[in-house]
Amino acid sequence: MYMDKQTPVILTIDDESLIRHSYRLYLEDCGYKVQEAENGRVGLEMIHADLPDMVLVDLRMPEVDGLDVLQDVHENFPDLPIIVISGTGFVGDAVEAMNRGAWSYLLKPIEDFVNLRFAVEQAFEKARLIKENRSYRLELEEKVRRRTAALERSNQLLRDTRMQVILRLGKASEVRDKETGRHIIRVSCYTKILAKYLGFSEVDADNMALSSALHDVGKIGISDKILLKPGALTPGEWVQMKEHCQLGKELLDPLNTQDLREITGEAGRDLEGIVSDSDLLQMARVIAYSHHERWDGTGYPDGLKGENIPMPARIVTIVDIYDAVGSSRPYKSAFPEEECLQIIREASGNILDPVVVDAFFANLDKFQQVKEKWGD
Ligand SMILES: [Fe+2]
Numbered sequence: 110m111y112m113d114k115q116t117p118v119i120l121t122i123d124d125e126s127l128i129r130h131s132y133r134l135y136l137e138d139c140g141y142k143v144q145e146a147e148n149g150r151v152g153l154e155m156i157h158a159d160l161p162d163m164v165l166v167d168l169r170m171p172e173v174d175g176l177d178v179l180q181d182v183h184e185n186f187p188d189l190p191i192i193v194i195s196g197t198g199f200v201g202d203a204v205e206a207m208n209r210g211a212w213s214y215l216l217k218p219i220e221d222f223v224n225l226r227f228a229v230e231q232a233f234e235k236a237r238l239i240k241e242n243r244s245y246r247l248e249l250e251e252k253v254r255r256r257t258a259a260l261e262r263s264n265q266l267l268r269d270t271r272m273q274v275i276l277r278l279g280k281a282s283e284v285r286d287k288e289t290g291r292h293i294i295r296v297s298c299y300t301k302i303l304a305k306y307l308g309f310s311e312v313d314a315d316n317m318a319l320s321s322a323l324h325d326v327g328k329i330g331i332s333d334k335i336l337l338k339p340g341a342l343t344p345g346e347w348v349q350m351k352e353h354c355q356l357g358k359e360l361l362d363p364l365n366t367q368d369l370r371e372i373t374g375e376a377g378r379d380l381e382g383i384v385s386d387s388d389l390l391q392m393a394r395v396i397a398y399s400h401h402e403r404w405d406g407t408g409y410p411d412g413l414k415g416e417n418i419p420m421p422a423r424i425v426t427i428v429d430i431y432d433a434v435g436s437s438r439p440y441k442s443a444f445p446e447e448e449c450l451q452i453i454r455e456a457s458g459n460i461l462d463p464v465v466v467d468a469f470f471a472n473l474d475k476f477q478q479v480k481e482k483w484g485d
Pocket residue numbers: 324325353400401
């Protein structure tokens with residue numbers, strides 16, 4: 110009888126050749142290819158050498174019995190359908206066989222071979238469903254994996270873009286002030302050092318560092334006449350200059366839906382998700398608004414005192430002062446490092462939070478590395 114590769118192969122393991130023969134005749138008539146093994150040992154060798162599509166196994170056999178075959182198949186080929194055909198008739202045997210992974214249990218001698226055919230077909234159908242299910246699951250997992258990777262890529266792009274936009278906006282504010290973009294980078298690096306040292310999470314420290322680039326963004330709204338004035342400001346000009354904190358805050362306030370509709374022209378779309386405030390912008394707003402507050406309450410715009418000043422603002426205050434006194438500006442040259450440190454020391458407890466000053470000195474080597482690397 111000609112058998113192509115598609116014909117399912119059924120291995121029968123039984124120590125009685127007559128019984129094996131009867132199975133073979135019947136199953137070949139049903140269209141299957143049948144192999145025979147006279148005991149469990151030979152059967153297992155054949156299974157391991159050339160995996161059949163199904164196994165029919167007797168329980169009581171010399172050398173290696175059916176329970177051992179079940180055990181081995183269950184461990185090594187869990188998807189291989191295996192049907193027990195046994196004459197022992199003990200309930201305990203049937204239970205043990207099922208426990209060891211038998212897919213079905215038939216009593217020997219088989220009175221009506223239709224029952225055998227039914228058990229075989231049922232087991233093949235179950236195997237097919239298991240296979241189909243698995244490939245469906247693998248396909249689904251692969252799809253999820255690809256989508257996740259694509260999402261991760263676009264998230265990264267979004268984060269990079271956000272960082273670029275913020276740093277460039279920060280740069281824009283400093284360019285008008287005749288500072289170099291490096292002031293922004295240094296302030297950012299210093300802020301991260303202190304934020305991490307003072308116990309902020311990695312994410313918050315990153316947000317704070319990025320936000321600190323926008324501390325003077327409100328200067329965009331200050332006139333050149335005041336911003337670039339070479340001499341001292343008059344009291345009236347000072348009032349205007351101090352407004353850069355409020356201007357910065359307003360610039361960083363969340364957009365309302367109406368504004369956004371005007372800009373994007375997307376009338377029908379739900380824009381709530383877009384106008385909602387991000388952690389980053391909240392942090393940036395706090396810093397832009399409060400970085401000129403002083404620990405002793407003599408700062409602006411609100412004259413907040415001590416711990417009423419938000420910590421991110423207290424951090425940016427010290428790094429902004431340290432960087433300003435150590436950098437040259439059109440109207441002054443940079444102070445030597447020792448003098449900068451003296452200024453910070455003397456500002457502790459009046460302009461600056463002593464805790465933040467201590468953190469600064471504890472990380473002095475890191476600050477000086479940044480200064481070295483990003484010097485003007
Ligand atoms: Fe400022």
